[in-house]
Amino acid sequence: MATHDYSLANQDGASFRSDLNNALAAIVSNNSSSTAPASTFAHQIWVDTTANVIKQRNAANDAWIELWRIDGGFNAKTFSSNVTLNAQSDLRFADSDSSNWVAFQAPALVSSNVTWTLPSADGTADQTLTTNGSGVLSWADPGGVQDNITEGNTSAEVVDTGSNGHFKVVTEGTEALRIDSSQRVGIGTSPAVSLHVSSSTAETFRLQHASTPYLSFYQGATDRGGYFLSNASYVELAAEGQSSNTLMFSTSGAEKIRIDSSGRLLVGTSTARSNFFASVGSQLQIEGTTSPNSALSITRNSNNASCGILYLSKSRSDSIGGNTVVANGDQLGLISWQGADGSNLYPAAGIECLVDGTPGASDMPGRLVFSTTADGASSTTERMRIDNAGVVRCGNNLALAKRDANSVGMKIGTSHPQTALEIETATGGTRYNIRFWQGATEQGRIESGSGSTTYATSSDYRLKENIVPVTDGIERLLQLNPSRFNFIAHPSKTVDGFLAHEVQDVVPEAISGEKDAVEVWQEGEELPDGVSIGDTKLDEDGNTIPKYQGIDQAKLVPLLTAALQEAIGKIETLEVRLTALENA
Numbered sequence: 387m388a389t390h391d392y393s394l395a396n397q398d399g400a401s402f403r404s405d406l407n408n409a410l411a412a413i414v415s416n417n418s419s420s421t422a423p424a425s426t427f428a429h430q431i432w433v434d435t436t437a438n439v440i441k442q443r444n445a446a447n448d449a450w451i452e453l454w455r456i457d458g459g460f461n462a463k464t465f466s467s468n469v470t471l472n473a474q475s476d477l478r479f480a481d482s483d484s485s486n487w488v489a490f491q492a493p494a495l496v497s498s499n500v501t502w503t504l505p506s507a508d509g510t511a512d513q514t515l516t517t518n519g520s521g522v523l524s525w526a527d528p529g530g531v532q533d534n535i536t537e538g539n540t541s542a543e544v545v546d547t548g549s550n551g552h553f554k555v556v557t558e559g560t561e562a563l564r565i566d567s568s569q570r571v572g573i574g575t576s577p578a579v580s581l582h583v584s585s586s587t588a589e590t591f592r593l594q595h596a597s598t599p600y601l602s603f604y605q606g607a608t609d610r611g612g613y614f615l616s617n618a619s620y621v622e623l624a625a626e627g628q629s630s631n632t633l634m635f636s637t638s639g640a641e642k643i644r645i646d647s648s649g650r651l652l653v654g655t656s657t658a659r660s661n662f663f664a665s666v667g668s669q670l671q672i673e674g675t676t677s678p679n680s681a682l683s684i685t686r687n688s689n690n691a692s693c694g695i696l697y698l699s700k701s702r703s704d705s706i707g708g709n710t711v712v713a714n715g716d717q718l719g720l721i722s723w724q725g726a727d728g729s730n731l732y733p734a735a736g737i738e739c740l741v742d743g744t745p746g747a748s749d750m751p752g753r754l755v756f757s758t759t760a761d762g763a764s765s766t767t768e769r770m771r772i773d774n775a776g777v778v779r780c781g782n783n784l785a786l787a788k789r790d791a792n793s794v795g796m797k798i799g800t801s802h803p804q805t806a807l808e809i810e811t812a813t814g815g816t817r818y819n820i821r822f823w824q825g826a827t828e829q830g831r832i833e834s835g836s837g838s839t840t841y842a843t844s845s846d847y848r849l850k851e852n853i854v855p856v857t858d859g860i861e862r863l864l865q866l867n868p869s870r871f872n873f874i875a876h877p878s879k880t881v882d883g884f885l886a887h888e889v890q891d892v893v894p895e896a897i898s899g900e901k902d903a904v905e906v907w908q909e910g911e912e913l914p915d916g917v918s919i920g921d922t923k924l925d926e927d928g929n930t931i932p933k934y935q936g937i938d939q940a941k942l943v944p945l946l947t948a949a950l951q952e953a954i955g956k957i958e959t960l961e962v963r964l965t966a967l968e969n970a
Contacts (some may be wrong), residue, residue: 388412389432391425416440422450716741718752733766734759742774859948865892866942886935889942896941903933 390412394405417423418433430443433456441450476489502521509525516526533544539559545552555563563573570577575584583590634656635643644652652658653672712718722736735758742753751774757766772778811817816835821828830843847853867888872880887901905923907913923931 388415389417389419389421389423391423392427393425712741712745712750714741714744732759732764736766856944856948859945859950860952862892862945863949884937884939886937889937890935893942893945896938897935898938899933899935901935903935905931905933 388408388411390409392409392412394402394409397405412423416431416433418435420434420436422434423430423432426443426447428443428445428447430447432441432443432450434441435456438456440453440456442453443449444451476491478487478489480487500521502517502523505515505524507525513525513527515523517523527548535542539556541556543554543556545554550567552564552566554561554565561576563571564576565571566577570580570582572578572582573584575582632647633645634641641656642654644656646652646658648658650658651670653670717738717740719739720736721738723734724731725734726732736756738755738757740753740755741751743751745751753774754772755768756770757768759766770778809819811819811834816833819832819834819839821831823829827849828844830841833840833842866884868882868884870880870882872878886897886899890897890901907917907919907921907923909919911919913919925931
């Protein structure tokens, strides 16, 4: 790297040769130097190694013009002539620290030259960029855009007026359904309420089966009720001759369940009792012939296997009366599942509610305890509890749940309504939140520490063999087919992704399941009559039940990395060749 005044003075041979070599070095290196050449000439090139910019002297020889960076990129500047990027090169705009960029790139093939003329103003918020079809772009409001699907006299139409958009369906020239901007639905009419149904027939709404009578709502002067009938089993909803405030469920011609005018659910009776439950505002009343200590008892065959929900509260006496004081550890209620050994009943499992702390005025801390009976035992043992702070504890004498010596904690329920589950561990160092095992081998884990969370799948070299590099990354990457689509359940949201069966041929480990698979009956399942293991499962309409494929897109990363490395290698080779050509 050198600069020179490009003046060869009269001097002896050795000095002249040295001076000439210095001049040639300055020419070859384009005056590469950290400081500007002392002698300048119009159109002279200077590689400024301090700013890493290639500069050229202007025609007046009174200033330097910045051309481009030494790495080939453009500096921020105003171009006074055309800029051409050939063969799909992209024009990139970097962010403030040049770590990321956005770019424009031409399509692979165009039929003719295309020029777009940008609008001369910023437009206003929410406007969209539109074209007149001749390359002139402008800003326009999206209001008034109308989308239709039409077939003959039947159509589905989306109308966006900017303030009163709606969706409507027209059948044979008559509007059949409308959803307006207030999310109201109208069937046979423009809606005036959340769901508005209009019909010219007496039966406005019908639920009907080919072999079963129907439930109807009548628009009449005396009643708006109906029935759902199946032989002698039915539901009465404010039917003729009945109270307009009662809903009843009957089987074999006899009432079995009632919801009365107070919203109470009555099972086994049609009259709300003035008993303990009613006195504390109970909305559920069940009556039967079982033990008086049981609100519900279910007995199965002669083995006397039973389930009892026992109310054992110490906050009130069994009859309506005064309160009694409860203390920490007192049992407030129990759900108990019991079975007979041939002579006596023994509990198999239970859920208890107990006082969990010292009660006070308007203060009743509680916990739920889940217990099971071990094989060979005659009484239950506590297995899990949810304490008054919402912390779930289970196993190992109710320490935090353990698989080995490393404690794993779980906390369910928080003050944040958006949070369904919190997993909390001790602070300091790396902690395992969840670990996944297959037999005695760990398959992956979720761990946290140092302010971050890591989702790790097993990748230790000691678990692997036959390790070879990926050498066909670009070839396989080009076989992938990224697509844009929407899921059938969410038609209004378009996303990027892959079709699982297309990826399966390229990166099979990223895909679970098989293309077009359906559910079949497995060993260990209770088989219906006439069905064998391996037979295809059918839904209630006789259709096969799909067994959908899934994709773990993270497993595409090794292929993407290999392809990128191959691409970088090709780029570096091209850069070397380009540099050699430039210096030739």
